[in-house]
Amino acid sequence: MSEFAGKVIMITGGGSGIGRGTALLFAREKARVAVIDWNESNGQETVDLMQGDEGPGLFVKADVSNSEQVQQAVQAIVEHWGRIDVLFANAAVQINKPLTETTEEDWEQMMAVNLKGAFLCCKHVIPVMRAQKQGCIVICSPGHAFQTYPKYTAYAATKGGLLAFMRAAALDCAPDGIRVNCIIPGATDTPLLRYHMSLCPEDEQRLHEKIPLRRFATPEDIAKGVRFLASSDASYITGTWLSIDGGLLAQG
DSSP, rough: OOOOTOOOEEEEESSSSSHHHHHHHHTTTTTTEEEESSSSHHHHHHHHHHHHTTOEEEEOOOTTTTHHHHHHHHHHHHHSOOOOOOEOOOOOOOHHHHHHOHHHHHHHHHHHIIIIHHHHHHHHHHHHHHHHHEEEEEOOOOOGGTTTTTTTTHHHHHHHHHHHHHHHHHHHHGGGGGGEEEEESSSSSSSSHHHHHHTTTTTHHHHHHHSSOOOBBBBHHHHHHHHHSSGGGGTOOOOOEEEEEETTTGGO
8 A cells, every 4th residue: 555545645737747647646546636727627637537547636726826726725625635745836837038038927927837836835735734743845846947048047047946945945844844845857748848849849859869868757757756755765855856857967
């Protein structure tokens, strides 16, 4: 029996990609998974897929940049299952433009979803975990926090900010037995990546050549890292990050 059987997992951005892969992985381990997404069709599809694995799921439509909606989502989960054991703060938006062509609206949207969204989820989930005297938070912050490319100025800023936020949050939460870490995914085969590859097909070969393991991650590769950080095997790990990138960051 998995140690996650019966545990309540809250996943933002669970309607596709890494979020969906993580939801399906925890569902297979008989966890109770709450999928949070602004896209009702995608989010409900993830829950329907979980039912195929006999994992009880719950979909809650919410915009993570909206405090009231996040609070309502947390309340809905607690009313349904009574607790939240793991938060995977994964929701994000990505807009690629050169710095001088990035509009204030672009900047504010990415800050609102990527950075403020993680803050709001933590803000409203931590009191639930504090009352339980335990909990685990995993924040998704791709490798742009360390190494980025042209046209990623605003996106990279949000991801770097998440690392600093995670470290400070880990210190705030440690006295309550709540661990906070980041997962750092590399290039992952998701609909978002495929969309960007379609706009610039030569990027696919370029990326493959830069990754030492010569393949993209699968959503399940990243999900397994989230599972590890949320598990008892990581009970003494907080305030740090786990990179799952096929060796991309190792080569500088």
